[in-house]
Amino acid sequence: MDKHTHPHEFRRAARSGLHDRPTAGYCEGYVQANLMILPHEHAADFERFCTLNPRACPLLAVGKVGSWDLPTLGQDIDVRTDLPRYTVYRNGKPSHSLTDLNKVWKDDFVVFALGCSFSFEHLLLKNGLPVRHIELGGSAPVFVSNIDNHRSGPFGGKLAVSMRPFSVAQTIKAIEITSRYPQVHGAPVHFGNPWEIGITDVAQPDFYGLSAVRAGEIPVFWACGLTPQVAVMAAALPFAIGHAAGHMLITDISIETLLS
Template sequence: MSATYQQLKSRTLPEQRAAIRAGEYCSHTAGLGQGYLQANLAIMPEAYALDFMRFCQRNPKPCPLTGVSDTGNPMMATMGRDIDIRTDVPAYNIYRDGKLAGSAHDIRDIWQDDLVAFALGCSFTFEHAILRAGIPVWHIENDTTVPMFRSNIDTVPAGPFRGKMVVSMRAVPEDRVDAVVEISRRFPLAHGAPVYWGDPAKIGIADVANPEWGDPAPVHPGEVPVFWACGVTPQVALEAARLPLCITHKPGHMLITDVAEDAEIPVLTFT
């Protein structure tokens, strides 16, 4: 039995993750997991893992590393009491030789003993604080996926990993931009403060109404497009690296962890 977005929003975090694991919910996770860190995902053979960790260390804004699995072990123990990285993301993208080969809602059938999973913080985490401040978030209110764009901002290469930074966009009322900057700054594991706001062309975005990932979102008169570093950046780097196999989340479809949303370092306390 499938669950709708509104139904899932009213459930507890364990119930939300259980519905995702059971395949009852396969859509975006914006607005879910209130109070907890959401994470982007990158899974690859161990032979490439150290270079990818270097890439994350050199690019902390788009790649805030929050967790790494043991080789071959799909249980992300540092992210939650019972998180199976093969089943607990609503949708996965599968890349072979740098090309998108397909999507899936469960990757148990392609899991390998040499794979390492990386969790990277997501900007969905700080959206709850923005909403609590009375600032609207259009894609949550309209049940869509945040728009994401490839910018002209270079990342710092590491091994085979390189490429332009991907950014996510939210339109913010002009008189609330400073507030949004300060709110998001408090969430360093969720990309922190924006990297830019204002004219999209200045960061290489020709048409803000035509995102490369996610869904279009309007910028109304009196609003400013605000751009945050985005966890889809590693997917661009993975494409450039042309790994024989890598698996990511489908943009907008995150892992909801048990880590507190305002954590500076992922720490779990089980009682």
């Protein structure tokens, strides 16, 4: 599989256990989605959390209680199997990683799909901008900032941000491109000195990813769909499931349909 693979084919490969790696650079032109799966009792508070924090949590779809399909996002989607990897949280801590959710699925789960910045990376590349983690063959590094999220019920915590390094001129171009796609995080939330948002070392991300800030470059930070997982950890929920960092649901939606 490569950047030209159709999302349906990619999801089938993930479902069959043939792909369990990060999704950056795959299925060029299609929207990738972060995932959060919660018991129904927390769904209303979480949906409001997304509404209050749209830069980090742009809602693409909300599933019906107990349902594992998301028909508005693609044909034959099964969120229990169609992501390469998932993270299970217990009592606010990452418990373990899974490549499918069949054994842990419950009838009261509600699925939330949120836009992901991987969706616009091919547009950066098309415009001559480097995407360092794709160049290095991995996923974007993600950091927990010192920026507070707006709280809803038990959900609060800090904003998570993904980082891509650019020159100053490239940063301006990246802002122009990404600001047109708010449903996949839109424009950066910060660029330049990472200390200003509480990040002390861009070589030590809080969620694993690959990057290298080279001479003449500055770190540029986008709101990240791992923010809900930071919120789940801060809330110490008994049980929740999210996509593993960098391992997204690839939808059938063209990025151009989200153009603002």
